[in-house]
Each structure stands twice: as structure tokens, then as C-alpha cells.
Amino acid sequence: MNHQNIQLETKRLILNSLSYKDTPKIIGYAQNPKISENVINLPFPYFEKDAIFWINSAHQGRITGETYNFAIRLKEDKDLHFVGGIGLKINQKHNKAELGYWIAEPFWNIGLMSEAVQKIIEFAFETLELNKIVASYFLHNPSSGKVMIKNKMIKEAQIKEHFKKGNTYLDIIQYRLTQKEYRQIIKK
Numbered sequence: 001m002n003h004q005n006i007q008l009e010t011k012r013l014i015l016n017s018l019s020y021k022d023t024p025k026i027i028g029y030a031q032n033p034k035i036s037e038n039v040i041n042l043p044f045p046y047f048e049k050d051a052i053f054w055i056n057s058a059h060q061g062r063i064t065g066e067t068y069n070f071a072i073r074l075k076e077d078k079d080l081h082f083v084g085g086i087g088l089k090i091n092q093k094h095n096k097a098e099l100g101y102w103i104a105e106p107f108w109n110i111g112l113m114s115e116a117v118q119k120i121i122e123f124a125f126e127t128l129e130l131n132k133i134v135a136s137y138f139l140h141n142p143s144s145g146k147v148m149i150k151n152k153m154i155k156e157a158q159i160k161e162h163f164k165k166g167n168t169y170l171d172i173i174q175y176r177l178t179q180k181e182y183r184q185i186i187k188k
């Protein structure tokens, strides 16, 4: 099946491809240390070239099947502006993926990312038929962990000094779901 142009929907959200038209919104929202401090590959300051690079790699990833990056858009916004991103980085050999996400600060704490993650988990296991997904967050970012817990992901490990952000080595907490766990815990 070709998933290149796939669009996913939840009660409040549309998840679809990133577009070059999203560039100003992406730059505006990503220009926030509270975002860049918590997302491993998101630079600060954030320039137009960074947004273009992200959009290009999202398009390329859909073609090769190596990544599925979605823009998050609010259904209630008639212009469907970009408010955040969510994506799966696929490891084809092991049939697994790493989940990552961020949403712009004005939209925090109203359950939007938990809603998006729920849909992406379903997409990963039902459509892509992956065997495992993992997601991780920095110790200093418990709200991201909350999104994983609310989606019944299972704590797998605390990994010491796993990433270098600036001059600091940061611990991560990793959560997982396997296809079997998805069927037993979520689909039951």
C-alpha cells in the first residue's frame, strides 16, 4: 500500500503532510527554547533553512518509507494552519520505529498531543504493521512522559547520558509498545 499522501483524523485534529506553506508558522512556533530544549534535533535559533530542511526530509522520508512526519492541524481552524509535528522514524530491518513530537506552546495542556499520539500508534500498528515503537523524553520534561503514559505505553528504560544537547549530556526515559502489547492492552 502507498502511504505517501495519507491523512489521519482524530476528533479535533487532522494529521497530514507538511507543506512549504507551513514555513512561517513552523519558524514562529519552533523559535522557542521550551521546544528546542526538549526535542533532540530541533535547533535554536530556528531559521527558515531549518524549516525547509525538515519539510524536504519529511517528503523524502515518505517516498522511501524511512519516516512518516505529519503536520498537526486543528479542525476548528478553517485554514488548517500548522500547530505541531509528529512523526515515526522507521527502522525497516527491525520493523520498528521511534516516535517524536512537538506542539506549539499556545496549544499545550489541552490533550492535543495525547490525541495525536493515539492515532499515530494506531497507524503504526494497524497500517504500517510495525512490531515495536519506542518514544523517549528527557528527565526534565515530564509532560512528554505523561503523553506516553496516557497512551498506555510501557516504561522500558532510563538511559544515562544518552544525548548531548549543547554542552550537557542528558538522560532519557524510554517507553515502548510492541504489536503484541498493542493488541493486548489497547485494542482489547
Ligand SMILES: CC(C)(COP(=O)(O)OP(=O)(O)OC[C@H]1O[C@@H](n2cnc3c(N)ncnc32)[C@H](O)[C@@H]1OP(=O)(O)O)[C@@H](O)C(=O)NCCC(=O)NCCS
Pocket (backbone or CB within 6 Å): 034, 035, 038, 039, 101, 102, 103, 104, 107, 108, 109, 110, 111, 112, 113, 114, 115, 136, 137, 138, 141, 142, 143, 144, 146, 147
Ligand atoms: C510535551 C508536549 C508534546 C505535550 O503536548 P500537550 O498537547 O500539551 O500534551 P497533553 O495535553 O496531551 O498532555 C500533557 C500532560 O502533561 C501534564 N503536564 C504538563 N506539565 C507537566 C509537568 N511539569 N509535570 C507533569 N505533568 C505535566 C498535563 O497536565 C497533561 O496531563 P493531563 O492531561 O493528565 O492533565 C508539548 O508540551 C511540547 O511540544 N513540548 C515541547 C516539545 C517536547 O517536549 N516534545 C516531546 C519530546 S520527547
